[in-house]
Amino acid sequence: MIKLKNLLKGHTGIMRIAYIMVIMLSLVTIMAFALHDDHKPVEHEKKIVVVKDSVASVAAFKKVYRVLMSPRCMNCHPSGDIPLQGDDSHLHTMNPQRGVEGKGVFAMKCANCHQPTNTPGKNTPPGNPNWHLPPANMKMVFQGRTPYQLAKQLVNPKQNGNKDIKKLIEHADDGLVLAGWNPGEGRTLPPMSHAEFKKAWITWLTTGAYAPKNNLTFFQKTT
Amino acid sequence: MISLNINDQNYNIDADPEMPLLWAIRDLVGLTGTKFGCGVAQCGACVVHLNGEAVRSCVTKVSRAQNQKILTIEGLSKNNDHPLQLAWNEADVPQCGYCHSGQIMSAAVLLREKPDPTDEDIDQAMSGNICRCGTYPRIRKAIHMAAEITRKGGMAK
Amino acid sequence: MSTPQVSRRNFLRTAGLGSAGLFLGLYLPDAAVAMVMSEEEAVAADVYTELTAWILIKPSGQITLVSHRAEMGQGVYHSIAQIIAEELEVDLASVDIQFAQGNEKKYGSQLTGGSSTIRGAYKNLLKLSASARQVLIMAAAAKWSVPVTECYAASGHVIHKPSDKKFHYGELVVDASKLQAPKDVALKPRSAYKLIGKPLHRKDTPLKTNGQAIFGIDKxxxxxxxxxxxxxxxxxxxxxxxxxxxxxxxxxxxxxxxxxxxxxxxxxxxxxxxxxxxxxxxxxxxxxxxxxxxxxFEHVNTPEIYRKQREVLKTEEGRLLKTQGDPNGIINRSKDILDVVYETPYQSHATMEPxxxxxxxxxxxxxxxxxxxxxxxxxxxxxxxxxxxxxxxxxxxxxxxxxxxxxxxxxxxxxxxxxxxxxxxxxxxxWAREDDITQGPFRPGISYRCQGVIENNEVSAVKFRTAGQNNDHFRSGDNGKANRSTSEGWLKPYFETIKNISFADVLFQTPVPTMFWRSVYASTNGFAYESFVNELAHKAGKDPLAFRRQYLKEERAAKLIDKIEEVSGWRNKGKTKGFGIAITECFGTTVAQVVKVSKKKGEKLKIDQVWAVVDCGWYVNPDIIHAQIEGAIVMGLGAATIHEITFKDGLVEQRNFYDYKMPRLTDIPPIEIHIMENDSDAGGIGEPGLPPFAPALTEAIFDLTGKRIRKLPFDMASI
Structure with missing residues (x-):
């Protein structure tokens, strides 16, 4: 534990550089609009620069992992085919099933209860227009995954829905991801703001998406 | 004014768009077969079909249902002869009967998508509907019977 | 289901039939409510004539039968009609049914509780229906000027046998209502029943499959x-x-x-x-x-309630309800006393219709x-x-x-x-569901101290004391007496074989309002007493079923035990573990249940099967009995293993079905039900199936795991 901490301390300089690069990268993207013949703005192919930095990457993933394993994210990334529920991540009452597309089955489809928006009140179904679990062929399980396993899985195109780094970065702003920060009355928020999470997510990806070794200290909750 | 199409009939109602579909159907349209059980999507007594899906009308805002196709228990069949209704009668499923509009509407989606469901399919489809009288064994039995009725050419919708 | 117009001008005169007060349906209106319509007007308008309080017939022949009791799932809406139709000789399919208004003078008590409708009313209903049929026959005979003996009734008609002439009841009802029925109308023997005893389809089922049934909330x-x-x-x-x-x-x-x-x-x-x-x-x-x-007033906390109940059960003798022999003497001098406390929770009724x-x-x-x-x-x-x-x-x-x-x-x-x-x-x-769950009144949570002495492998003394809220106290205050239901659920034949036994109720009050809950005290007594019987059996080194056979010598109980032994496979179970039995009686009906459980490594405890044998004597509709027992077992399962009402600082901690959870379709084991055939008086059906489930289940768990559960509810996943 001490070793890891020291390592992180020693590399804060590099991490800063990495962040600056990310910010610059996004500036480049914004400026890269050009007017084409049809006068519609078109975004050029983003070039994402990855600056490998295992220490910064692992440090960022530590934050990412804390968010992904929070009930707001993990509850819809269960190890089985039944979503989880509540801050204690118990099996969803009435056992709704994932189904092929992740949208439930028969009379038990997610959207039958989960409306386009949160239903007012405590213990009511949270909502989102696209409420679903990962599909059956791409389950993207969080529950029970070690940081190492989860990190590897997140960047594996065969397991992440064929997402490259660009799509992964975009995914941080996915409607359902954002729903984690608007969970409905009475539910705890993920352990950091969405902005902070997104920053960590991008940092992790753009510093090489290193998978932390399965070190027990990683699981210790930090506040 | 909100326009609702319920059981192939159009209704224009003066409702707050936030009003749950359940209360619009019961109090404003006047179809009381759909029941209020919990108000929080726990019990399934309020299930109606919205574009064919078994939504819980107690948490579905009337604005979501506007100009969509809504089917309630009253419209499932003209003569109480949907295979599920025939089977429910044959097996005398209901006791107090209060939850069974929702039970039947849930089962109707199951049968449409899986005309010959297994016990596991029934588990997966029907675990969202509570019956306090405990008619569950007969619900299971009647769904199998309804599949059989359909197979033998009973009326199917 | 509008109330039909009724001509109150004419009524069946059956005075002298049966003993006054017992024979109902003889309601005579006072002058103030008598119809102003003339007979001719009434016929022309096709209004009902009330032939008895339960039987209304229009001149056109339409017949409406009355349900004087509430239909809440238990089937009386249908069963009452099934009884009347038998003796009245009408087709059940063609009659209408309506609910009575509250009118005790006319119908007797309409309290739909204590599983009392059929057992309380069937003899009267049979008799008044037969009387109604008889006056219709008499009216026809008079019209034809033929002897009554040449006429008979069938399918809503009176037929003159020699000529095959017939009238439908509508053509006879006005005349018939002026006649006095003979004193001794012969009732059919059970063997002649065409409807009673048959698993006929409920007449309310079709109304409940297309949204047509009007519940209170729909009115x-x-x-x-x-x-x-x-x-x-x-x-x-x-x-x-x-x-x-x-x-x-x-x-x-x-x-x-x-x-x-x-x-x-x-x-x-x-x-x-x-x-x-x-x-x-x-x-x-x-x-x-x-x-x-x-x-x-006190703001109650659940742990406090049970701590206090244990405390008073330690020190107080309570108010004796029943005692025989000298249980105290034996217990005081014995060195080996089985002395345990059972706890049962507060429960909400949580009807689906708030x-x-x-x-x-x-x-x-x-x-x-x-x-x-x-x-x-x-x-x-x-x-x-x-x-x-x-x-x-x-x-x-x-x-x-x-x-x-x-x-x-x-x-x-x-x-x-x-x-x-x-x-x-x-x-x-x-009421919103949250009001329903949080506001009560609730089934009271009761603790039971059970003491027993086994000497030479036989029971020598049993002493039961209960501490829990008495529903009666909320109606009429503390009357200074023991709760009269302290022994509810307990099988009376045990009193023949357990010579030293007592039941007492230790006063225990809280500000929480309480109310009857399906099977009332038997729902909690049954768990404690029948679990204790199982504990006594084990202490005596006896098989729990064999123990009951030995201690329940009465004939009906003995036959019931034989039957449950046979159908559950108990007789041939050999060394297979996971079997539990319990038998309780309430509201005139005894129910035996055997539960079989098993557990695979790493999996949750599973209820493989429940068998129930019901002795309710005379009965109307076996399919309704099956349904009621199934339902009672499911409700018992919920109360034993899933939900309870708890209090914190005077507030109920549960609010809706997300924290007062219900059994769901996936929680239900296969249930097999058998009905004993005998000619005893009818017993109740809506409630008696519930009490034996919890003690049979916990005994099955004991049989499988050696773990004795004395507190409900318990989490099946924790076993």
């Missing part, structure tokens, strides 16, 4: 408005102040008033929001800001429409509470979306009338 009265009430969450407190500013802003809300609803002897304060739709009323209720006055009622206060007259189990109690209560003449309290029953005892209370009809009186309109009060 609509011209001009009615809707109301929802925020009541003091601590069940007794008052209102200090409230702010309705936001509530009144909700579109549709028309009024907000402070009210008090009578619950037994107390008045519970609340704020009623009146609106043009149910939803507006519920929204307005949520927007209220209320400061409660919770002074003057409480609701329409009330219309018209000044001198009040009327209610709703899902009610006890019309006469409502009449009595409202009459006294609101100063209305008893006969001016009109109670109309609808279908009930479950009752289980909760809907026998008068609080919610009273509340509807209080609001109606204040606003001058008919109003439907609706």
């Amino acid at each position: 609509r009265i011209p001009g009615m408005v809707f109301a929802a009430v925020e009541r003091n969450p601590r069940l007794r407190g008052k209102i200090k102040s409230f702010d309705d500013t936001e509530a009144r802003k909700v579109p549709g809300v028309t009024n907000v008033i402070k009210i008090a609803m009578g619950v037994y002897d107390m008045d519970r304060e609340g704020v009623a929001v009146i609106a043009t739709s149910t939803w507006a009323a519920l929204q307005g209720k949520k927007a209220l800001k209320i400061e409660w006055d919770d002074s003057g 409480l609701n009622c329409i009330g219309h206060h018209r000044g001198d007259t009040v009327e209610i429409w709703g899902p009610v189990q006890a019309p006469n109690w409502i009449q009595d209560y409202i009459s006294k509470k609101m100063g209305i003449a008893f006969d001016k309290v009109i109670v109309n029953m609808t279908f009930l979306g479950g009752g289980f005892g909760r809907k026998a209370l008068m609080d919610y009809p009273h509340e509807a009338l209080v609001i109606s009186k204040a606003i001058g309109l008919p109003v439907q009060v609706i």
Whole structure:
């Protein structure tokens, strides 16, 4: 534990550089609009620069992992085919099933209860227009995954829905991801703001998406 | 004014768009077969079909249902002869009967998508509907019977 | 289901039939309500003639039978008609059924509780139906001028055998209603029944598969408005102040008033929001800001309740209900006493149809429409509470979306009338599920101290003491006596073989209002007493089923034990583990159950099967019996393993089905049911299937794992 901490301390300089690069990268993207013949703005192919930095990457993933394993994210990334529920991540009452597309089955489809928006009140179904679990062929399980396993899985195109780094970065702003920060009355928020999470997510990806070794200290909750 | 199409009939109602579909159907349209059980999507007594899906009308805002196709228990069949209704009668499923509009509407989606469901399919489809009288064994039995009725050419919708 | 117009001009004169007071349906109207229509007018208008209180016939031949009791799932709506149709000789398919209004003079008690409808009414119903048939035959014979003996009744007609001439009942009813039935109308022997004893389809089933059945919540009265009430969450407190500013802003809300609803002897304060739709009323209720006055009563905590119950059971002897021999003497001198405490939880009735009622206060007259189990109690209560003449309290029953005892209370009809009186309109009060779960009244949570001595492998003494709230105390205060239901559920034949035994009730009170809950005290007594019987059997080194055979020597009990042994496979189970048995009796019916459990490594404990054998004597409809026992087992499963009501600082901790969870389809084991055939008097059916389930289940778990469960509910996943 001490070793890891020291390592992180020693590399804060590099991490800063990495962040600056990310910010610059996004500036480049914004400026890269050009007017084409049809006068519609078109975004050029983003070039994402990855600056490998295992220490910064692992440090960022530590934050990412804390968010992904929070009930707001993990509850819809269960190890089985039944979503989880509540801050204690118990099996969803009435056992709704994932189904092929992740949208439930028969009379038990997610959207039958989960409306386009949160239903007012405590213990009511949270909502989102696209409420679903990962599909059956791409389950993207969080529950029970070690940081190492989860990190590897997140960047594996065969397991992440064929997402490259660009799509992964975009995914941080996915409607359902954002729903984690608007969970409905009475539910705890993920352990950091969405902005902070997104920053960590991008940092992790753009510093090489290193998978932390399965070190027990990683699981210790930090506040 | 909100326009609702319920059981192939159009209704224009003066409702707050936030009003749950359940209360619009019961109090404003006047179809009381759909029941209020919990108000929080726990019990399934309020299930109606919205574009064919078994939504819980107690948490579905009337604005979501506007100009969509809504089917309630009253419209499932003209003569109480949907295979599920025939089977429910044959097996005398209901006791107090209060939850069974929702039970039947849930089962109707199951049968449409899986005309010959297994016990596991029934588990997966029907675990969202509570019956306090405990008619569950007969619900299971009647769904199998309804599949059989359909197979033998009973009326199917 | 509108109330048919009735000609009250003519009635079946059957005076002298049966003993006065027992034979009902002889209601004669006073002059004030007698019909003004002439006979000819009545025939022309095709209005009903009330041949007896239960049988209405139109000149056109249409027949309506009356259900004087509440239909809450237990099937009386159908069963009453199935009985009447048998002796009246009508086709069940062609008759209509209507609910009676509250009228005790006419129908006797209409309290639908204690599984009493069929067992209480069947002899009377058979007799009055046969009498009605007889006067119809007599009327036909007179019309034809033939001997009565040449005529018989079938399918709603009287037929003259020699000539094959026939009249339908409608053509005879006016004449028949003027005749006096002979004193001794012969009743059919059971072997001649065409309807009774058959698994006929329920007549209410079709109404319940297409949304047609009108439950209380579905009832609509011209001009009615809707109301929802925020009541003091601590069940007794008052209102200090409230702010309705936001509530009144909700579109549709028309009024907000402070009210008090009578619950037994107390008045519970609340704020009623009146609106043009149910939803507006519920929204307005949520927007209220209320400061409660919770002074003057104890704020209970569940752990405290059970700690105190244990405490009083340690030191107090309580009030004796029954005793024989010298159990105390034997226990005092014995060195090896089985001495254990069982705990049972508070429970909510949680009917699927939340409480609701329409009330219309018209000044001198009040009327209610709703899902009610006890019309006469409502009449009595409202009459006294609101100063209305008893006969001016009109109670109309609808279908009930479950009752289980909760809907026998008068609080919610009273509340509807209080609001109606204040606003001058008919109003439907609706309880949200959260109100239903948090407000009670609840089944009382009861602790049981059970002591027993086994000497030479036989029971020498048993002593039971209970500590829990007595429902009666809420009705009429502490009468100084033991709870008269302290031994409910316990099988009487044990008194023949256990010579030293006592039942006592240690007074225990809290401010929490309590109420009958399906199978009432048997629902908790059964768990304690039958678990203890199992414990005694093990201590005596006997098989629990064999123990019962030895100690229950009465003939019906013995046959019941043989049957459950046979059907459950107990006889041939060999060394297979996981079998548990329990037998309880309540409301005239004895039910034996065997539960079989198993557990695979890493998996949750599984209930493989439940077998039930029912001895209810004479019965009407075996399929309804099966349904009731199935349902009771499912309800028992929930109460034993899934839900309970707990209190913290006087507040109920559960609110809705997310924390007062219900068994679901996936939780239900296969259930096999058998009915004993005998000619004993009819017993009840709605409730007796519940009590034996929990003790049979916990015994099965003991058999499998050696773990004895003495506290309900328990989590099956923890086994």
